[in-house]
Amino acid sequence: MTSDSRGKPRYWALVPCAGSGSRAGAAGPKQYERIAGHPLVWHTLAAIAAVKRITRTLVVVAPGDGFFERNPTGALVVPCGGATRAASVANGLYELCRVGATESDWVLVHDAARCLVTPELIDQLIDACEGDPVGGLLAQRLPDTLKREQDGRVAETLPREDKWLAQTPQMFRIGLLMQALEAAGPGVTDEAHAVESLGHAPRLVPGSSQNFKVTWHDDFALAEAVLKGRQR
Ligand SMILES: Nc1ccn([C@@H]2O[C@H](COP(=O)(O)OP(=O)(O)OP(=O)(O)O)[C@@H](O)[C@H]2O)c(=O)n1
Numbered sequence: 001m002t003s004d005s006r007g008k009p010r011y012w013a014l015v016p017c018a019g020s021g022s023r024a025g026a027a028g029p030k031q032y033e034r035i036a037g038h039p040l041v042w043h044t045l046a047a048i049a050a051v052k053r054i055t056r057t058l059v060v061v062a063p064g065d066g067f068f069e070r071n072p073t074g075a076l077v078v079p080c081g082g083a084t085r086a087a088s089v090a091n092g093l094y095e096l097c098r099v100g101a102t103e104s105d106w107v108l109v110h111d112a113a114r115c116l117v118t119p120e121l122i123d124q125l126i127d128a129c130e131g132d133p134v135g136g137l138l139a140q141r142l143p144d145t146l147k148r149e150q151d152g153r154v155a156e157t158l159p160r161e162d163k164w165l166a167q168t169p170q171m172f173r174i175g176l177l178m179q180a181l182e183a184a185g186p187g188v189t190d191e192a193h194a195v196e197s198l199g200h201a202p203r204l205v206p207g208s209s210q211n212f213k214v215t216w217h218d219d220f221a222l223a224e225a226v227l228k229g230r231q232r
């Protein structure tokens with residue numbers, strides 16, 4: 001079944017939120033740091049909640065994570081996080097099926113740590129991919145010259161015309177993604193890589209430089225500046 005009872009396709013959101021944020025150097029998991037008046041993940045979930053076409057959002061947190069005990073977001077929170085992002089996503093897909101998703105529904109997987117995504121960007125991804133036989137992802141062309149390093153020195157300048165930086169959301173049919181993640185194993189760092197491993201070519205949909213993943217400590221201040229700028 002690829003649609004609801006009125007014949008419309010169904011879209012689910014899955015937010016992996018079970019990482020430790022080790023590179024960000026915060027006191028706890030980076031997704032719960034307070035920026036622009038709210039925990040970081042609140043901003044992420046608010047953007048997704050504003051997309052009318054999304055049926056339900058499932059957030060995957062680490063086992064024992066008590067952060068969502070008070071949960072004003074409306075999202076379903078499940079403590080099924082795994083040791084890697086891919087494992088967290090794979091576990092979340094099974095949970096989505098338990099709450100009524102089917103293998104032919106679409107899922108949009110979005111990092112909790114990409115709190116600057118907008119409803120408009122998510123809608124652009126859905127518009128570009130809903131008729132696609134594979135699905136796709138938001139991504140950005142490289143803005144800078146690309147170097148390969150060896151022992152701290154430049155070994156080579158690489159062509160960048162065909163290179164993109166992967167962002168999220170990444171949107172695939174649930175059945176295809178489950179199969180791809182199972183085949184690829186827990187090491188792949190995004191959904192597209194797993195789907196590529198099955199021989200498919202996911203569609204690249206232009207994202208935004210503002211849709212960066214909070215990864216390093218400086219990114220908290222950058223993200224806060226962008227969010228506060230939008231609140232004005
Ligand atoms: N086992 C994991 C690892 C990561 N994630 C989630 O996947 C997203 C992207 O991962 P990344 O930025 O690498 O987050 P962390 O693993 O938390 O960061 P780090 O690698 O710096 O420890 C984040 O929203 C993170 O919470 C997850 O759900 N389960």
Ligand SMILES: C[C@](O)(CO)[C@H](O)COP(=O)(O)O
Pocket residue numbers: 085111165166167168189190191213
């Ligand atoms: C999925 C992702 O956000 C695409 O850029 C990214 O790969 C996840 O982060 P990680 O640091 O590679 O785990």
